[in-house]
Amino acid sequence: xxxxxxxSPSRWIAHLDMDAFYASVxxxxxxxxxxxxxxxxxxxxxxxxxxxxxxxxxxxxxxxxGRGVITTATYEARALGVHSGMGLxxxxxxxxxxxxxxxxxxxxxxxxRQFKTAVRDxxxxxxxxxxxxxxxxxxxxxxxxxxxxxxxxxxxxxIALRIKSxxxxxxxxxxxxxxxPNKLLSKLCSELEKPNGLTIxxxxxxxxxxxxxxxxxxxxxxxxxxxxxxSLGINTIGELAASEVIWLKQHFGPxxxxxxxxxxxxxxxxxxxxxxxxKSISRETTFERDLHPRHDREELGKLFTRLCEQLASDxxxxxxxxxxxxxxxxxxxxKIVTRVLTANTWxxxxxxxxxxxxxxxxxxxxxxxxxxxxxxxxxxYAADALxxxxxxxxxxxxxxxxxxxx
DNA sequence: TCTGGGGTCCTAGGACCC
DNA sequence: TCTGGGGTCCTAGGACCC
Numbered sequence: 001x002x003x004x005x006x007x008s009p010s011r012w013i014a015h016l017d018m019d020a021f022y023a024s025v026x027x028x029x030x031x032x033x034x035x036x037x038x039x040x041x042x043x044x045x046x047x048x049x050x051x052x053x054x055x056x057x058x059x060x061x062x063x064x065x066g067r068g069v070i071t072t073a074t075y076e077a078r079a080l081g082v083h084s085g086m087g088l089x090x091x092x093x094x095x096x097x098x099x100x101x102x103x104x105x106x107x108x109x110x111x112x113r114q115f116k117t118a119v120r121d122x123x124x125x126x127x128x129x130x131x132x133x134x135x136x137x138x139x140x141x142x143x144x145x146x147x148x149x150x151x152x153x154x155x156x157x158x159i160a161l162r163i164k165s166x167x168x169x170x171x172x173x174x175x176x177x178x179x180x181p182n183k184l185l186s187k188l189c190s191e192l193e194k195p196n197g198l199t200i201x202x203x204x205x206x207x208x209x210x211x212x213x214x215x216x217x218x219x220x221x222x223x224x225x226x227x228x229x230x231s232l233g234i235n236t237i238g239e240l241a242a243s244e245v246i247w248l249k250q251h252f253g254p255x256x257x258x259x260x261x262x263x264x265x266x267x268x269x270x271x272x273x274x275x276x277x278x279k280s281i282s283r284e285t286t287f288e289r290d291l292h293p294r295h296d297r298e299e300l301g302k303l304f305t306r307l308c309e310q311l312a313s314d315x316x317x318x319x320x321x322x323x324x325x326x327x328x329x330x331x332x333x334x335k336i337v338t339r340v341l342t343a344n345t346w347x348x349x350x351x352x353x354x355x356x357x358x359x360x361x362x363x364x365x366x367x368x369x370x371x372x373x374x375x376x377x378x379x380x381y382a383a384d385a386l387x388x389x390x391x392x393x394x395x396x397x398x399x400x401x402x403x404x405x406x
Numbered sequence: 407t408c409t410g411g412g413g414t415c416c417t418a419g420g421a422c423c424c
Numbered sequence: 425t426c427t428g429g430g431g432t433c434c435t436a437g438g439a440c441c442c
Contacts, residue, residue, distance in 0.1 A: 043410075069410050084442090087408045103410095130413085130442040222440045255416080284411060324434090334409075338436065374411085 009181035009202055012156050013272060014123075014136040016163065018115065018175045019195035021132035022072040025111050026101050028172055030056060037077035037098035042068030042088055047102055062096035064088045067286055071103050075195065108132075111171055118170035122163050127272045135183050136163070137272040153200050160198050184268035185210065187219050206266045211238030218263055225252070240264035277380070281318065282328075283311045284374025290332045293366035300373070305350075307375045308357055312350035320380040321346040325356035328374035329364055339363040342379065346386055353377065 018024070022040045027033055030048065032055065044066050046059035068088045080095040088100070112131045120126060125137035142156050151157065160177045167175050176197040178190030188210060189199040201209055215237050216226040232251060234240050240248075241264035249257030262268070285307060291300050315322065325347060326340035339360040347353055357375050 041410080065407075067408090067410075069408095071410080085409075087410095090408055133442070220440070224439060253417090279414070280412095282412065286410060326435095336437080340435065342434065372410090 010139075011181050012138040012142040012179060013181065013183050013186050014138050014160060014163070015178045015183065015186035015190040016119065016134050016136060016167075016175050017177075017190045017194070018132040018173060020072055020074055021111075021173070022103060022108055023074045023077075024173050025108055026104075027074070029107075030058075030101075032056070033058070033074075033099055035076065036074070037080055037082075037095050038074040038101065039070050039077050039082060039088070039091060039095070039098050040073070040101050040103050041071040042066060042100060042102060044068070044102075046100055058099040058101070060096065061088065061092040061098040061100045064092055064100055066288070073098075111173065114171050115167045115173065115175070118166045119163055122159070122166055125272055125274055127274060135186065135272050138179065157198070157200060160200070164196075164198065182266070182268040183270050183272070184219070184263055185266055188213065188217060191217070203266055207238070210266060211236060211241060213237050215240050215264075220259070220263070225256075228252075237264050278318070278320070279380065280376055280378045281311065281314050281320065281322075281380065282374055282376035283307045283314065284328060284372055286330075286372045287370070290369040290371050292369050300370070303373060304357070304361070304375075305354055307373065308354040309350040311375050311377060312348070312353050315348065315353075315377055316383075319383050320377070321348045321383040321386060322353075322377035323347065323379035323381070324377070325353055325360060326376040326378060327357050327360045327364065328372070328376065329370055330372035332369040332371050334371070337364050340376075340378065346381070346383075347377070348383060 023038050026038065026040060039061055042064060044064075046064070048056040048058045051057055066088070070082060070084050070086045070088060070091055072084055073082050073091075077095055077098050080098070082091040082095050082098070091098075108131055116126060116128070116134060119134065119136060123136045123138055123141055125140075127135040129135060138156060138159055141159050156179055160179055164175060164177060167173065174196040176190050176194045177199070178186040178188065178192070179198075179200045180186045180189055181202060185201060185206075189201050190197070192199045192209065214226075214235060215221050215229050216223075218237065221229070228251070229235070229240065234243060240260060243261070243264075245258060245261040248260050251257065252260060285303065287303070293300065323346065324340055324342045326338055329337045331337070341356050341360045341363075343352075343356050345352070347356060353375065
């Protein structure tokens with residue numbers, strides 16, 4: 001490693017992660033739950049009842065029945081072993097007395113806008129990573145800020161602390177920030193001192209702070225890859241870094257193998273991307289009970305049409321037209337099937353979506369009971385600037401489409 | 407009483423064109 | 425009869441993330 005580069009990186013990238021975001025927003029509304037195990041999730045109505053004396057009666061996890069999962073849990077609930085993604089029925093066995101609150105996404109989106117606006121006041125180069133996370137490019141701010149002699153990172157630390165303070169002032173919420181020369185390492189180190197943490201590292205800290213971590217902590221190494229790595233005797237990022245790139249390529253393919261080697265050595269050149277267009281918009285729903293394509297045909301048809309209407313309204317609100325419509329089916333054994341169709345026309349409304357989604361659905365096998373149905377729009381274009389009106393489409397291609405060759 | 411809903415990206419095969 | 429190589433589009437599935 002180059003020592004000068006390690007001490008004075010060419011970029012300073014921050015990763016900001018709101019602490020237990022949804023649950024923390026709920027605690028602002030229900031401060032009496034502070035310090036208690038609280039879980040946000042589920043789809044059935046179980047909003048707290050307001051009592052005559054002004055206090056609230058909260059639903060308990062043990063009273064829940066259904067197919068919901070935990071969206072977020074407070075740190076007190078996590079201490080009992082529950083975590084996001086876990087089925088609520090399973091979580092109820094671990095934390096029966098935990099308060100259960102329904103997710104209120106409109107409210108979370110509102111707080112999301114607030115904290116991002118607060119950050120932008122200080123550092124405008126922001127990349128959205130969902131509702132509760134962002135990357136921030138601090139490079140230019142760091143250059144403008146003088147570092148003191150005693151703490152080489154006092155400049156960057158001061159900027160990060162100002163961001164944390166501004167976020168708290170604007171929302172009443174805490175966040176954790178990791179700062180490093182790239183997105184990969186910042187994402188890793190924002191978790192190291194959660195909640196309300198601030199962690200600054202450079203390449204020199206790789207062996208001490210990053211290599212001891214499990215490989216699965218790296219963004220992009222999920223359950224499948226971790227399991228395969230473990231079966232090959234690799235559990236930590238350090239063990240991954242000690243592997244030969246040739247050997248990794250043999251086991252994981254040329255691209256993923258090379259990537260594994262790069263990230264284990266902390267290398268990541270991805271820029272902070274401040275703007276991007278959506279690639280797809282979708283709606284899906286898991287049924288209260290599994291439905292059979294023939295036996296429950298009527299009910300399924302209604303749900304299907306409703307999904308198409310919701311998707312059409314999303315599309316219109318966001319100002320896009322689609323060329324490709326797809327359906328997604330999850331069967332009772334959890335197997336997923338998708339079918340897509342590219343149309344010879346721009347699809348903008350519920351009728352068009354329903355038509356093409358119906359044709360796509362006809363291509364799917366429909367013998368088994370269904371657990372989930374979804375509709376997706378792809379090949380999106382801004383509706384007010386379509387590159388080609390449908391009637392101008394290439395005639396030959398149009399004929400092929402009409403003949404059903406696609 | 408297992409396992410939500412919204413996304414992105416990658417791979418791989420086939421059709422088709424030059 | 426058998427024979428290229430590159431490029432794009434479409435489709436299906438799967439891993440992964442928040």
